[in-house]
Amino acid sequence: MPLVLAGFGHVGRAFGSLLLDKEVTLRFRYGLKLCLQAILNSDGGLCSSARSGLDRVIDIGTKPLAAYPNWRPGLQPQDVLGKINPGVFVECTPSDIQTGEPGLGDIRTALKTGWHVVTANKGPLVVDFQGLRNLARRNHVSLKYSAATAAALPTLDMALYSLAGTEVLSIEGILNGTSNYILTRIGEGTGYAAALKEAQEKGIAEHDPKLDVEGWDTAAKLLLIGNSVLGLGLKLRDIAVEGITRIPPELPARAKQEGKAVKLIGYLTRAGSHWRAGVSPRAIDRSHPLFGVVGTNKGISFTTDTMGSVTATGGKSDPRGAAAALLKDIIHIFARVQ
Amino acid sequence: MPLVLAGFGHVGRAFGSLLLDKEVTLRFRYGLKLCLQAILNSDGGLCSSARSGLDRVIDIGTKPLAAYPNWRPGLQPQDVLGKINPGVFVECTPSDIQTGEPGLGDIRTALKTGWHVVTANKGPLVVDFQGLRNLARRNHVSLKYSAATAAALPTLDMALYSLAGTEVLSIEGILNGTSNYILTRIGEGTGYAAALKEAQEKGIAEHDPKLDVEGWDTAAKLLLIGNSVLGLGLKLRDIAVEGITRIPPELPARAKQEGKAVKLIGYLTRAGSHWRAGVSPRAIDRSHPLFGVVGTNKGISFTTDTMGSVTATGGKSDPRGAAAALLKDIIHIFARVQ
Numbered sequence: 001m002p003l004v005l006a007g008f009g010h011v012g013r014a015f016g017s018l019l020l021d022k023e024v025t026l027r028f029r030y031g032l033k034l035c036l037q038a039i040l041n042s043d044g045g046l047c048s049s050a051r052s053g054l055d056r057v058i059d060i061g062t063k064p065l066a067a068y069p070n071w072r073p074g075l076q077p078q079d080v081l082g083k084i085n086p087g088v089f090v091e092c093t094p095s096d097i098q099t100g101e102p103g104l105g106d107i108r109t110a111l112k113t114g115w116h117v118v119t120a121n122k123g124p125l126v127v128d129f130q131g132l133r134n135l136a137r138r139n140h141v142s143l144k145y146s147a148a149t150a151a152a153l154p155t156l157d158m159a160l161y162s163l164a165g166t167e168v169l170s171i172e173g174i175l176n177g178t179s180n181y182i183l184t185r186i187g188e189g190t191g192y193a194a195a196l197k198e199a200q201e202k203g204i205a206e207h208d209p210k211l212d213v214e215g216w217d218t219a220a221k222l223l224l225i226g227n228s229v230l231g232l233g234l235k236l237r238d239i240a241v242e243g244i245t246r247i248p249p250e251l252p253a254r255a256k257q258e259g260k261a262v263k264l265i266g267y268l269t270r271a272g273s274h275w276r277a278g279v280s281p282r283a284i285d286r287s288h289p290l291f292g293v294v295g296t297n298k299g300i301s302f303t304t305d306t307m308g309s310v311t312a313t314g315g316k317s318d319p320r321g322a323a324a325a326l327l328k329d330i331i332h333i334f335a336r337v338q
Numbered sequence: 339m340p341l342v343l344a345g346f347g348h349v350g351r352a353f354g355s356l357l358l359d360k361e362v363t364l365r366f367r368y369g370l371k372l373c374l375q376a377i378l379n380s381d382g383g384l385c386s387s388a389r390s391g392l393d394r395v396i397d398i399g400t401k402p403l404a405a406y407p408n409w410r411p412g413l414q415p416q417d418v419l420g421k422i423n424p425g426v427f428v429e430c431t432p433s434d435i436q437t438g439e440p441g442l443g444d445i446r447t448a449l450k451t452g453w454h455v456v457t458a459n460k461g462p463l464v465v466d467f468q469g470l471r472n473l474a475r476r477n478h479v480s481l482k483y484s485a486a487t488a489a490a491l492p493t494l495d496m497a498l499y500s501l502a503g504t505e506v507l508s509i510e511g512i513l514n515g516t517s518n519y520i521l522t523r524i525g526e527g528t529g530y531a532a533a534l535k536e537a538q539e540k541g542i543a544e545h546d547p548k549l550d551v552e553g554w555d556t557a558a559k560l561l562l563i564g565n566s567v568l569g570l571g572l573k574l575r576d577i578a579v580e581g582i583t584r585i586p587p588e589l590p591a592r593a594k595q596e597g598k599a600v601k602l603i604g605y606l607t608r609a610g611s612h613w614r615a616g617v618s619p620r621a622i623d624r625s626h627p628l629f630g631v632v633g634t635n636k637g638i639s640f641t642t643d644t645m646g647s648v649t650a651t652g653g654k655s656d657p658r659g660a661a662a663a664l665l666k667d668i669i670h671i672f673a674r675v676q
Contacts (some may be wrong), residue, residue, distance in 0.1 A: 022503060029504075136607065152645035154500035161499050162492035162650075164368075164669040165360060166662060210579075289651060292630040301652075306356065306662035307490035308654035312500075313627060315645035324504060324644035331502040 001334065002084050002264040004038045004115070006077050006106055007092030011120050011147070012039070015090060015326050016054075020310055021023045030335035034088075035056045038080045039248065041065055042093075042102070045075035077106040081113045086141075088188035088330055091119035091324075095148075097211075097220050097236065100127030110173045111135040111143065118329040122220040126236055129227045144329035149224045150175050151322040152315030159229040166304035167250060168229055171268040175221040177242050177296035178205045179264045183281070186252045187261055192245070197273035204296055214243035215264060215279040222266040225300075230268065232275055240278035247281050255283035255335035261291060289313075339670065340422050342376040342453070343621065344401055344415050344444055345430030349458050349485070350377070352652030352657035353428060360665065368673035372426075376418045379403055380431075380440070383413035408414050410448030415444040419451045426478075426668055429457035430660075433486075435549075435558050449473040449481065456667040458485035458660045459538040460558040464574055467565045482667035487562045488513050489660040491636045499566040504642035506567055509606040515634035516543045516550040516656040517582050517602045521619070522632045524590045525599055530583070542634055552581035553602060553617040560604040560615060563638075568606065570613055578616035585619050593621035599629060627651075 003019075005012055017024040026032040030316050036054045037049045046068055048054045065071060081089065086176060089110035094287045095102045104124035110117050112135065119125070125132060125145055136143035150154045150173070159168060176182050181204050185195035196213070211217045244264050252262050260283040284291055289311040290319035293299040299313035315321060341357075343350055349448035357372060364370040374392045376385045385393045403409060419427065427448035431441045437570055440464035442646055448455050450473065457463070465471060474481035487493045488511070497506060512518050519542050534551065537543035549555045557577045564570040582602050590600050598621040607614050622629055627649040631637040637651035653659060 025503065025505070034574065154496065157500040158492065158493075158650075161670070162495040162666070164673075165363065166663045244611070281471065286630070287632075292624070292627070294625075304662075305652070307659055308652060310490065310492065310650065310652045311495075312648065312650050314646060314648045316644070319578070321645055327503045328500070332499070335502075 001032060001034050002037045002079065002087030003034050003090055004040070004080055004084070004087070004110075005090045005092065006040045007094070007121070008039055008041045009092065009094065010319040011322045012092040013062075014323035015092060016221075018320065018323045018327055020109060022181070026331075030331050032331065032334055033303075034145065034330065039065060040075060040077055040080070040291075041184055044073040045080070046070055047072065047075065047080060049080070072303060078109045081110050086114035087116070089332070090113040090326055091117060091121050091124075092326075093121055095121045095123040096122050097126045097216060100124040104128060107132060108135060111139050111141060114139055114141060114335050116142045116144075118144045118326050118333075120151070120326055122148040122224065125224055126220045129224070132232060133139065137245055140320070142333045144333065145224060146329050147322045147325035149221050150298050150300070151317060151325045153300065153317070154312050155221075155225055155300045156228055158300065158310065158312050159225070159302055163302060163304055163307060163310060166302055166306050168302050169270065170303045171225065171229070171300065172260045172290065173218075173300035174263050174290050174293050174298050175262060175266050175268045175297055175300070176212050176218045178209065179218070180293065180298065181205075181214070181296045182213065183244060183252070183262055183264060186247075187256060191249070192247070197233075213245050215241040218264060220267045222268065222279065226268050226275070226277055232273065232277070234277055235261070238277055240280070242274075242278075242280040243280050258283070260285045263278045263290060263293070265290070339372050340375045340425030341372050341417065341428055342378070342418055342422070342425070342507050343374060343428045343430065344378045344441075345432070345459070346377055346379045347430065347432070349660045350430040350656040351400075353430060356661045357563055358660065364669075368669050368670055370669065372668065375422055377403060378413060378415055378418070382411040383418070384408055385410065385413065391466060404542065407429065410623055416447045419448050419453055424452040426456070427453040427455045428479065428664055429455060429459050429462075430664075431459055431568035433459050433461040435461050435554060435557075437462045438462040438639050442466060444468060445481075446473060449477050449479060452477055452479060454480045454482075454671050456482045456485070456488070456664050456671075458483075458664055460486040460562065463562055464558045467562070467624060468571060470580060480671045482671065483562060484494060484667050485660045487559050487664045488636050488638065488653065489655060491558075491638065492650050492653070493563055493638045494566055496638065496648065497563070500641055501645060501648060504644050505638050506642055507608065508641045509563060509567070509638065510628065511556075511563070511604045511638035512601050512636050513556045513561065513638070514550050514632050515636055516547065517553070517556070518545075518631065520551065521590070521600055521602060522587075523583060525594060530585070531585070551583050553579045554669040556602060556617045559616065560606065563611070564606045564615055568608070568613065570615070572615055576615055578614075578618070580584045580616075580618040582619050589621070595624050596621070596623075598623045601628060601631070603628070668672035
């Protein structure tokens with residue numbers, strides 16, 4: 001099964017290295033032989049024959065792609081996708097939730113030329129969820145994005161597979177590890193600015209933490225979950241987004257005194273005949289299934305008609321966790337599990 | 339798709355009623371039309387033509403099967419299974435983890451005659467896990483038992499689907515709602531005897547609570563999970579089982595003082611080249627992902643190589659929750675999810 005990998009940052013590299021680590025598991029547990037035939041970044045790429053594959057390239061770790069002898073500057077996904085027998089296009093370029101690019105155009109090209117797509121990139125789906133789903137359906141291929149909806153935490157799996165046959169009545173999630181880490185530290189008595197600085201020093205928060213702390217990362221994941229599970233057709237503007245930057249300083253301490261904890265909750269709840277979608281900081285108490293989700297951990301809780309409330313928590317937030325979610329999606333496309 | 343239902347106690351009745359409630363969802367979301375063609379209990383059964391089905395029977399609630407005009411005393415699954423086009427045999431008879439009967443013989447008959455089997459009954463699988471799995475494989479049919487492994491809590495789904503591609507390094511679960519309820523009440527200051535009596539009065543504990551409080555129900559579920567997920571080939575005798583009946587009275591109070599809580603944990607952990615399987619009460623602290631699982635709730639936590647620790651909690655423990663798990667298994671047999 002041919003693979004083309006676009007994006008060779010932390011997640012792309014982790015995916016390449018995971019492919020090597022899991023070769024035997026894939027072959028013997030799932031009957032899958034994946035062959036990485038092209039790796040692309042924004043400047044160009046490497047391309048191999050069907051027989052050899054590029055898996056070994058990744059072994060070398062942090063060496064830039066351009067340093068390899070068969071480097072082709074300017075090589076783009078569209079140069080490759082039409083020329084190889086379609087397999088899976090693995091998309092790991094940086095996420096832009098305003099334009100969806102560069103992933104959006106490449107994913108469209110891949111779907112149109114008969115490639116399955118698995119992506120860790122929220123941008124393209126946030127911008128054109130329905131268009132991409134329709135394109136995949138028309139071309140009889142899969143479009144999967146577990147890695148874009150909280151990575152190793154099972155969110156879509158839980159709703160669509162483990163809760164199959166139920167009606168989901170509401171969803172609440174702690175979907176962003178960075179803001180949860182900062183809130184946890186604030187709950188322990190650290191101020192917002194100091195907690196943010198600490199998170200940045202530890203590599204948990206980005207230099208520009210806006211997307212995480214202002215709630216947009218949570219909102220983007222919520223959009224993907226709401227549209228996939230509930231068919232809501234949400235756009236980003238339909239979600240009421242409030243981040244953690246304006247929490248009154250006295251709130252976390254008061255919450256703690258009352259045995260509560262402040263979390264940044266993404267929620268989808270029914271209000272009569274329509275759904276309300278939002279992201280906001282909330283003080284939740286001990287009986288809440290997400291109360292114990294601390295630090296960079298994430299969690300999601302579904303209320304259903306027949307199975308009651310079911311919650312998933314944990315799952316690595318690092319590039320390897322995201323890579324493992326990409327690989328899981330590929331397994332689900334081809335292998336019958338159980 | 340023809341269904342035959344064996345066992346018409348709480349779970350069997352809840353399943354019948356769920357079939358009615360979910361007719362539209364099954365048809366339009368999953369393209370499934372299920373037709374209940376026979377319902378059997380230990381004394382006999384009802385059987386219908388392929389066209390009409392028996393779904394409407396269940397509407398009537400608690401009326402005994404024998405009160406219906408087409409009641410056939412002495413009717414057994416083997417009288418029915420060979421005579422109808424094979425579909426799904428739904429097994430909900432009482433669980434006997436020593437003999438596996440009456441479910442074991444009936445499940446064997448069903449698999450041999452080409453029926454898929456979904457069961458809420460641990461007994462047959464505890465007694466002959468490998469034999470039944472082989473029989474299903476040889477006859478190219480599915481054998482599914484989500485409802486027998488903690489019902490609406492996704493245990494097998496989580497491990498086999500959501501964690502596909504990972505190596506599971508250890509498993510810990512709170513798999514029995516009754517003992518967890520009693521332990522929660524003990525943690526709140528109630529004595530063991532009073533907590534058990536209260537659980538019995540509330541219908542949470544059975545009149546004979548042995549299987550629950552002595553850990554055998556947890557052990558049976560752990561066996562199914564270990565054999566399915568890790569391929570361990572466990573027998574009940576391979577599991578070191580300790581229940582909650584001999585917890586030193588001072589332990590829960592001491593645990594509470596230390597910020598811990600006592601839970602009955604079923605565990606599967608690696609010890610060098612082999613696995614240790616056991617059930618025992620343990621004081622776990624706040625950082626443990628199962629710490630917040632209180633009352634009749636259940637939970638399961640998997641430690642993996644690539645996704646870190648992933649935990650599922652919640653899921654209704656009542657007959658409707660078990661029925662929903664049976665229905666989910668049927669959906670997984672026939673419908674492609676996502």
